[in-house]
Amino acid sequence: MRPFADLSRFINPVNVAVVGASARPSSQGARLYENLVRHSQIRGKVYAVNPAYSQIGDAPCWPSIRELPDGDIDVALVIVNASRVMDALLQCVQRKIPYAIVMSSGFSEAGEAGRALEQDIARLCRETGLHVYGPNCPGFVNVRDRIGMTFSPAFRHDLNAGGIGLATQGGGLGRNLLQGLSHGQGVGLWFSAGNEVDLEIPDFIACMAQDPQIKVIGLLMEGIKDGRRLTAALDLARERGKPVVVLKIGHSEAGVRAAQSHTASIAGSAAINSAVFRQFGAIEVDDLDQLLAVTRLLAQGAPKPGSGLCIYTFSGGTAALATDIAGLANLPMAAFSAQTNAALKSLLPDFANISNPVDTTADILRDQDAANECLRVICNDPGVGAVLFPIPMDYGEVTDGIAQSIIDVSRSTATPIIPVWMSRRMGGGFQLLEQHGLQPFLSVSGAIAALSRIWPESGAPSGPAAEHDAGGAAPQAGETAGRLQLSEAQSKALLRQAGFPLPANEVAASAGQAAAAAARIGFPVVMKIVSPDIAHKTESGGVRLGIRTEDAAAEAFDGICAAVARAAPGARIEGVLVEAMLPAGGREVLVGVHRDAAFGLVLTFGLGGIFVETLRDVAHRMIPLQREDARSLLRDIRNAAILEGVRGQPSADLAALEDLILQVSAFAERHADTLLELELNPVWLGPAGQGAIALDALIVATGPLQAPAMPEKEANP
């Protein structure tokens, strides 16, 4: 791997030469020269080079680099026609100028001839050790030392120096970042090296990683030339404790070649880029405003591990909204110390919410001192890593006061206070915050998205596993007040009467009955415990699959009873269900109904079996459903493709599944007064034409369900 360039003399040169300096107003050569002599603080000399002039303004101008007076020159800035660039670079080599910035365009971006010129430059660099920055670039800006080796007329306004280092590809968008960092956390160095024929992003990352004044590195990337150099530079940054935030533009997957393995075809280049950024500790963002926001937050310092977010506002709805959004992003919420709680209690009115989220109510806005004290108390709580302060409306003087309060308290605490200006009316309070470098976020979700990128404990919710534990602690089965739970056998009997497709089955009370039942049903069979006290039959040893002989059925009966007696001593055993076993190759889905507090009975469809809890891939509809609802419901789950068949598999029997869903909807509607829960899981779903059959069933109701006099399927043809 090519070593990283040492850029120390480049970023803060003593003497520089401007090749192509011009006296023609507003030409690039004039603006570049002007930026250096008028707006920069170059420690040494700025030499103008141009055969067309003998002087520019009052300063002398030399015809060529070769003819410059003796003395070290650190950087040559080249802004001449592309065809004359190579000659200038050769003169740099002769004069031992270590770095050249080539701003001229007309290289690989312009076609074949330009590409050849770039190859010549690259070869020169390899052979001589000259370092070239560019070509086709706007230059380099060192904001903190006031050095603008750029022709940009905006350089004179780049006054807000700070600890953020930027490297951007595709010059244009970098200016957006500078505009966003013009107050508050500012920029130290900004690299934008155009076609990157020699010096490239990894060199700039490495330089900034080793620069003691740079705290955070922001990258805007369009392409990755050398992945190994990039990851080595990211490694260096991680080693030096410099967070790297990256926005990678160009997610198009079009370039993925036809490949034999799944591995190559499912791993698009964007996914690989993201995985590598993650592997090397870089924080990836999706949009320019997030790049700005996350970089700025990190420049203030990441929240300490173990701390939580405090949401602080004076409006209940805003507190609820922000808490929702933070919850979805899995941001940890701070728990206050007893001291904080006591202090808040004394400062806030009785009806305020003094836990987190804090809703001070609007009353406090009348008393600026109390408002400041309240915010200060929260910032001083050791468990608070940052305070999110959403301001829902522009209230004129009132919100001006809030802004001032945030500014005042921010001065006395290390805990970041992060204002969110939610109103489109961006009045005095907004301007005040901007000017004091506390740029408000403009939406709660924008702020939370940025915070979730930097908070040590946030990330994808660990939901399924955690929620499963809660499910495991649910009461075991049975009959409680106003809540009758039918056993699998009872549920299936009722559903069979109602015309549902179920496997043939019988309840056996002895090993002998089990063997006889199995013979009648036909092998193979599955056998399952029948007990009002056992909700999770498999875990209790109450299920045996693939029984192929009468002897095996008799043995399974005894084995099941013994296992259940061990696993759940005292459980009432009402027999063992012997049931036909469906052929392999079916998919497993779930169809269920439960009662929602607001909407009444709601039907749930999704992937079944073990996938219910792991994938949680379900969709819902209010009951009753029309056929069109059932049809669209099947396609609402994320992994609908599993039903449609992949890699030559046939489609599942979607028509039968639709029928089953409509049958469940009709059944639930008929029993709407008493039904609490109905679940068919798994439903065996065969290939097209082979049906959908409920393998397990569970019914919970407020009381007995009235079975109709006749099979409902026939009653309702």
Added chain:
Amino acid sequence: MRPFADLSRFINPVNVAVVGASARPSSQGARLYENLVRHSQIRGKVYAVNPAYSQIGDAPCWPSIRELPDGDIDVALVIVNASRVMDALLQCVQRKIPYAIVMSSGFSEAGEAGRALEQDIARLCRETGLHVYGPNCPGFVNVRDRIGMTFSPAFRHDLNAGGIGLATQGGGLGRNLLQGLSHGQGVGLWFSAGNEVDLEIPDFIACMAQDPQIKVIGLLMEGIKDGRRLTAALDLARERGKPVVVLKIGHSEAGVRAAQSHTASIAGSAAINSAVFRQFGAIEVDDLDQLLAVTRLLAQGAPKPGSGLCIYTFSGGTAALATDIAGLANLPMAAFSAQTNAALKSLLPDFANISNPVDTTADILRDQDAANECLRVICNDPGVGAVLFPIPMDYGEVTDGIAQSIIDVSRSTATPIIPVWMSRRMGGGFQLLEQHGLQPFLSVSGAIAALSRIWPESGAPSGPAAEHDAGGAAPQAGETAGRLQLSEAQSKALLRQAGFPLPANEVAASAGQAAAAAARIGFPVVMKIVSPDIAHKTESGGVRLGIRTEDAAAEAFDGICAAVARAAPGARIEGVLVEAMLPAGGREVLVGVHRDAAFGLVLTFGLGGIFVETLRDVAHRMIPLQREDARSLLRDIRNAAILEGVRGQPSADLAALEDLILQVSAFAERHADTLLELELNPVWLGPAGQGAIALDALIVATGPLQAPAMPEKEANP
């Protein structure tokens, strides 16, 4: 279901009474009265009612409703102490006043006594037909007819009337929306009924659905009292062609009770709310700024079905960024007509991108007429449903000109032009757009998120299925220039030499050899075709599972050869692989390696078997991996819970899986010069202690891989 209230006299009353009108400056009673007499255009009379005054200003004040002069009164506005509200309402009933707005607080939000008061009011409404709006609310605003039945001092500024109807719960945040709609698309009616003791959200939706001037309905909801009334109102709105946009606050899942069925426990109330909104055609959004943005876009009209988005900008990086974000959101991109292409070609420089996304380059900014014409041509293309115009920087006069151009062209076209002001410097151009009602979005992702909510064809990408088709069209196997694909048998032989855990197997060349091999290996076995010409063995009939006898093995040999000959005539058959079959109960995962253009060899891990293409649940790491990388990789997939075990299932053998991943990484590193792809899929992953065994293997390389002299496992202990 309670019928929807007829609110026609409520929203535009002739005569109103203000009960609690006050002369005390800046009291709520004074502000309410002032809003009505000074800032509203009430067609009839505004009666002040308050026993403390005989007149307020120059107008008379009556001691009670009872003593008001004869004549119809449409609405009584009540702003007296909670304890005196009931008396006022009784007088309303006596005077046959059909509607009362109770603004007073001190009801259910204040505790038990207040809750009892509310129950009394509800009973009065049921028994008498009186309609009550409130209590504890800021009132009602009819912007278009200038009627402010509210004490809010901001009402006088609510001047921008339009076709948006709002109903908000939790008064505070509604004002945010009004501030956001103060230019451009404006508000017609704004309901905010506090505790909703009688009139509630569904009544307001129904009223606005039937109001010919309301085009779009925006809802901000905190709770759902009566799901059936809500869905009936949503149905009515859909019937009348009024889009409904809803932000539902309060996603907390804490209220879900312990439930027996999965259905109830996985269906959180937020998921049910979302499903119902979707079922009834309402568009749900996540944040307040999105509620505003989507409502405003819809007020301009949804894009016509079949149309696409045009991205139009003058910066290449911005075009790429916006195209990425639109692509991820699955927004359809417009294809230009030949006429548009020709016009753009004549207007734009050669190096501009005249396909979609359009990058005019910055050159066009110098010629305002050409810029306008270019934008106009695009807006007139029938395939363009909307134009997204991201403006990356504030360039002073230049961006002022762009803003003016957007304003000018917008006047002459029905196609919405949607500006995005990406810079934090919100100068003249930004202000100009705001003032002309073309409020720019503040980030590209915000704009795309809003557009994806309203675009008829967007939604979740249908990726997996589509990409599978592409995979299916991949070339069939074999050896092409610089690309050697090993058969399963060859791949496994090489991997076995390298010490990988594989099932015992032999290649048989005849039915007799197959039977003998199966007997040596032990039953059951699986048998698979060996052919350099067959990539997808299952689809070609080249795989048989669960073979339990020597006879069956011999029969399977013949069957496989016959099936493959039918499916792929002419395919070279090198034999049939006879392999030990692993016990049921294992999970299937994939471990693969491929070569990325930027990062070299990258390892992919994920769920295997049929889930590779449906779930696409994979994660990646650059090779080589350390043990810590392997460990974290397992947890990077979305459904890591499947490996850890759910519902009493034991955990998978994660230690063996880590070893296998490290073994793959080491193998790939060793063969880095030649290896192109390596895929183990499925890998059988047993319960803890039972190992991870590759059931299928595929290797693609640029040439032969050198097997080491000794088994690598032993060489590298």
